[in-house]
Amino acid sequence: MRVITGTARGRKLKALQGNETRPTADRVKEAVFSVIQFDVEGRRVLDLFAGSGQMGIEALSRGASSAVFVDMSPQAAAVIRENLSAAGFTRNSRLVTADGIGFLSSAKEQFDLIFLDPPYATKLINQALKLIEGFDILAKDGIIICESDVKSPEPEAPSPLRLHREYRYGRTKIRFYTKG
Template structure:
């Protein structure tokens, strides 16, 4: 697992041992960043189920202004901190070892770009979407990126959020939501 481009291009990232986390595959990550590449520079990012931190790190490497990394697992947060430090990006990052809903309850938005890639077996993605839209922490023209299994049915969200198209990569699906105003 490597950073694709930017200031940390080619940097190898550590992964958690075992099967507790499922890092985004290179193919999916490349597709994702081809879709959002022009929406990254200068933006505030939230990597809500950070795992290894690779999505937030990729954004920082490509010029994002800030990233909040959130994960409840102490082992995951250690890996995220190590990866961010190895990429020399700690000056634009904050680390929050807490449950996603606890973080959202006190989040200091708005965020321009939010990544939701929770464990597939959980219902966390729908809960996070509901909570984020209820507290409205996404900026005008902001984007929420959800990674899920292809068969997952993600909800429509109330205005001003619009569900965009799904992008399929084998058994994985990316769904983008945009906040219009």
């Protein structure tokens, strides 16, 4: 796993050991950032269910102004902390060791880009989308990027969120949601 481009280009990132986390494949990450390439610079990012933090770190490397990383696993938090330090992004990032759904329920800020990559066999994407809309966490013109298994049903996005684009990469499905 590595940072693809930007100020931290080529930096290797650590991943959690074991099967609890499933890092986004480099080709999927590259495809996601190809779609949002003009929507990253200067943006505020939320990497929810962050795992290794690679999506938020890639956004920071490409010019995002700040990123919040949320994962409930202390092991994941330790890996994210190491990766942020290795990439040089400790100053413009915040790490929260908490349940992602709980974080959304108490969030007091808006984000321009939100990465949602919860464990595949859960309905956490549906819960997260409802909370993001209910608590007005997505900024105007913001984008939510959801990663799931191709067999997962399409999440139920509450209005005014709408599915903007959808892509399939092997066994991974990426959905982009916007407001209105």
